[in-house]
């Protein structure tokens with residue numbers, strides 16, 4: 001089955017608005033000189049979304065956010081709601097990134113709530129899963145990822161699944177320069193398809209869009225993206241360097 005490819009840049013907490021706009025401009029110039037086969041998304045900090053929405057008007061780049069509240073409105077200091085994102089043209093949102101799990105106490109339960117909220121308001125989640133180094137070294141990586149899938153996605157109804165993108169990001173490969181080998185990543189992606197298939201049927205397992213994330217760069221993108229179960233990349237550090245990000249986008253073509 002031919003699944004659409006997605007290359008998404010997660011800018012994390014990097015760049016001020018003015019710096020970010022310069023980076024976006026370079027990216028747009030590069031993209032105007034190519035015909036990307038993959039869908040391209042950028043997830044800048046919340047502060048950038050309004051300006052980015054204006055710049056991205058009429059382009060094919062999808063605007064994404066890095067997080068969202070599971071609450072709709074009210075006294076939740078510091079939170080950003082799905083309505084606020086929607087008004088700014090956000091189409092996708094990263095949910096339960098490992099940094100949110102590790103530093104801000106996000107859990108499978110909170111991920112489920114957030115996924116339900118955004119789907120209800122037609123924003124598409126990129127749900128992040130992945131094991132720690134300790135999990136991998138002790139041979140528990142499949143178990144951990146299975147739990148992240150079953151305790152969240154199994155609780156949704158079948159018709160919701162095709163609206164969700166999964167990002168497999170082994171924590172030990174994030175920002176470390178240590179990438180999972182294409183075989184390691186592909187093996188986990190195939191496993192995730194099987195886990196989805198067990199509950200929702202093999203067709204849905206095959207249909208899910210699953211990205212790989214963790215030190216993806218211009219040098220390793222082609223070999224990762226060539227793997228049969230890898231449908232794109234969630235790129236951190238390299239997405240802040242337009243030339244490098246463009247090379248990754250090209251590698252998906």
Ligand SMILES: O=C[C@H](O)COP(=O)(O)O
Nearest residue numbers: 010174175214215236237
């Ligand atoms: O969301 C992106 C991932 O955390 C990967 O980050 P990285 O490419 O800097 O390793």
